[in-house]
Amino acid sequence: MAGKYIDDFEVGQVDHSPGRTITETEVVTYSWISGDTNPMHTDAEHAKKTPIGQRLAHGTLCLSVCTGLSARIGQLDGTAIAALGIDEWKFVKPVFIGDTVTLRTTVVTARISSTKPDRGVLVRRMDLLNQDGDVVQTGLMTTLVKSRLADAS
Numbered sequence: 001m002a003g004k005y006i007d008d009f010e011v012g013q014v015d016h017s018p019g020r021t022i023t024e025t026e027v028v029t030y031s032w033i034s035g036d037t038n039p040m041h042t043d044a045e046h047a048k049k050t051p052i053g054q055r056l057a058h059g060t061l062c063l064s065v066c067t068g069l070s071a072r073i074g075q076l077d078g079t080a081i082a083a084l085g086i087d088e089w090k091f092v093k094p095v096f097i098g099d100t101v102t103l104r105t106t107v108v109t110a111r112i113s114s115t116k117p118d119r120g121v122l123v124r125r126m127d128l129l130n131q132d133g134d135v136v137q138t139g140l141m142t143t144l145v146k147s148r149l150a151d152a153s
Contacts, residue, residue, distance in 0.1 A: 002074075002079075003075055003076045003077035003078045004145075005145065005146055005147055005148045005151075006079075006110055006119065006120030006121075006122055006145040006146065006147045007112065007120075007147055007148050009107050009110035009122055009145075011108065011109060011110065012106065012107060013107040014104060014106050014107075015073050015075065015104070015105045016102060016103070016104050016105075017069035017070065017072050017102050017103040017104075018069075018072055018102065019100045019101065019102045019131075020065060020068075020069060020100065020101055020102075021099070021100045022065070022095055022096070022097060022098065022100075022101065023097065023098075024097045026057070026061065027041055027042075027055065027057050027058065027061065027097055028042065030057075030058055030060075030064075031058070034058065034060065036058055036060075040052070040055060040056055041055055041056065041057070041058055042055070043055070052094060054096055054097075055096070056094040056095060056096050056097075057094075057096065057097065057099070059091040059095075059137070062091075062095050062101070062128060062136065063086075063089065063137065065101060065128070066103055066126050066128050066137065066141075067141075069128075070103060070105060070124075070126065070141070073103070075105070076122075076143060076145060079145050079146045080143055080144070080145055080146075081119055081143075081144040081145060081146060082143070082144045083141070083142075083143055083144075084121065084142040084144055085140075085141075085142045086140070087139060087140045087142070088138075088140050089137070089138070089139030089140075090137065090138050090139060091136075091137055092135050092136055092137060092138060093130070093134055093135070093136045095128075095130065095136050099130050099131060099136075100130070101128050101129060101136065102128075103126060103128055103129070104126075104127040104129060105124045105125070105126055106124060106125040106127070107122070107123075107124055108123040108124060108125055108140065109121070109123045110122050110123075110145075113147075117147060117149050118146065118147055118149045118150035119144055119146055119147055119150060120145055120146075121142060121143075121144060122142065122143045122144075122145045123140055123141070123142045124141055124143075125138065125139075126138065126139055126140070126141050
């Protein structure tokens with residue numbers, strides 16, 4: 001699936017990703033890669049004794065999953081130029097090993113650059129949802145995206 005140009009996005013447009021289950025292997029691997037070996041992620045016996053009662057996935061692992069689920073939607077395949085920022089990100093609820101998450105994206109703004117009309121800035125609200133439909137993470141992702149003018153020549 002070819003990605004959309006900035007010209008193709010409409011404010012308010014909503015898209016949904018397929019689901020993905022967060023596995024123990026992912027949490028353990030992320031602990032190793034990131035160096036975050038907090039026992040809330042790595043020690044089942046410790047986690048049982050906490051108010052949450054079980055291990056949870058790293059918040060930043062789930063943020064990374066958001067970018068992957070966004071890629072699975074295919075909106076920006078071949079048209080994204082660069083990530084420009086993540087703003088107002090909130091970790092609303094925990095994500096546990098075995099939870100299945102999906103991503104809902106909503107276009108907040110999509111504008112062609114006035115100084116470089118071959119590109120534009122896309123801002124999307126990213127809502128990571130668990131299997132119960134609860135928002136577990138939310139925030140804004142801003143991406144620099146090609147306009148149709150970029151490929152017109």
